[in-house]
Amino acid sequence: MSASIGAVIDWMLRPVHHWVWSDFDRRVRKLIAFGEVEGDGGRDILRAAELTPDPLLRRLYLAHAIDELHHADLFRRRSAALLRTRSTRSSGLFNATPLPGGHGLDDLRIDGEPDYRLLAFLHVAEKAAAGRFAIYREIVDDDPSTRAIFEEILRDEVFHMNYTYTQLARISPASYRRHVWRARASRLWKRYLRVAAVVAGLLGSAILTLQYFVLIPPFAWLAKRAEKREVPGWVPIPREHVESPTSLY
Numbered sequence: 001m002s003a004s005i006g007a008v009i010d011w012m013l014r015p016v017h018h019w020v021w022s023d024f025d026r027r028v029r030k031l032i033a034f035g036e037v038e039g040d041g042g043r044d045i046l047r048a049a050e051l052t053p054d055p056l057l058r059r060l061y062l063a064h065a066i067d068e069l070h071h072a073d074l075f076r077r078r079s080a081a082l083l084r085t086r087s088t089r090s091s092g093l094f095n096a097t098p099l100p101g102g103h104g105l106d107d108l109r110i111d112g113e114p115d116y117r118l119l120a121f122l123h124v125a126e127k128a129a130a131g132r133f134a135i136y137r138e139i140v141d142d143d144p145s146t147r148a149i150f151e152e153i154l155r156d157e158v159f160h161m162n163y164t165y166t167q168l169a170r171i172s173p174a175s176y177r178r179h180v181w182r183a184r185a186s187r188l189w190k191r192y193l194r195v196a197a198v199v200a201g202l203l204g205s206a207i208l209t210l211q212y213f214v215l216i217p218p219f220a221w222l223a224k225r226a227e228k229r230e231v232p233g234w235v236p237i238p239r240e241h242v243e244s245p246t247s248l249y
């Protein structure tokens with residue numbers, strides 16, 4: 001069910017994906033960002049290979065890490081090749097990518113995590129990456145070299161998605177489904193928090209702007225009106241005020 005929700009969200013976001021990939025500068029920045037995420041993921045999985053007590057998982061993690069580092073290399077080289085064909089202009093209007101990268105491996109935590117939790121997390125992240133890269137592959141139809149990279153990476157991501165699920169079922173046969181659901185819920189919750197933080201920032205700016213234009217003008221008008229009533233220069237003290245102006249009491 002969660003997978004179908006993800007597919008529906010991806011389908012709804014298709015125009016945004018088109019918008020992101022249709023611009024040369026955004027395309028290059030997106031490829032550079034992918035290169036960083038894949039490289040970070042590869043190094044984290046390499047760390048997992050060092051820590052796991054399971055020899056089969058160690059071999060698989062190692063192969064997985066090599067794949068991710070290779071993906072990082074592919075993205076970096078492609079972005080560099082695109083940059084060589086044209087110098088990018090910084091539009092300044094929108095330099096970031098509004099959507100998360102394909103993997104979401106930037107959420108990965110290795111130290112102190114048991115293998116079953118890591119495998120569940122990886123399975124969910126790889127599944128999302130496979131769905132996202134399949135969309136990107138179609139969208140960059142005008143750019144055969146980038147499309148070929150997505151083709152190659154997509155094959156690896158499908159393998160990662162499958163081996164993590166098989167291994168999770170092997171090491172945790174009684175509760176592997178529960179681990180996957182928990183990983184999905186945790187991923188959704190983190191995504192929700194990211195979106196909520198962005199929405200909260202936008203709402204905060206909107207409310208402060210509204211306050212500036214709605215609340216401050218009446219006070220400014222009242223202050224100006226009070227200022228007009230003030231007599232300029234020295235003001236005589238009325239007789240009934242008998243206390244000394246220098247006294248504290």
Ligand SMILES: [Fe+2]
Pocket residue numbers: 038067068071103153157
């Ligand atoms: Fe990857």
Ligand SMILES: [Fe+2]
Pocket residue numbers: 068126129156157160
């Ligand atoms: Fe992967």
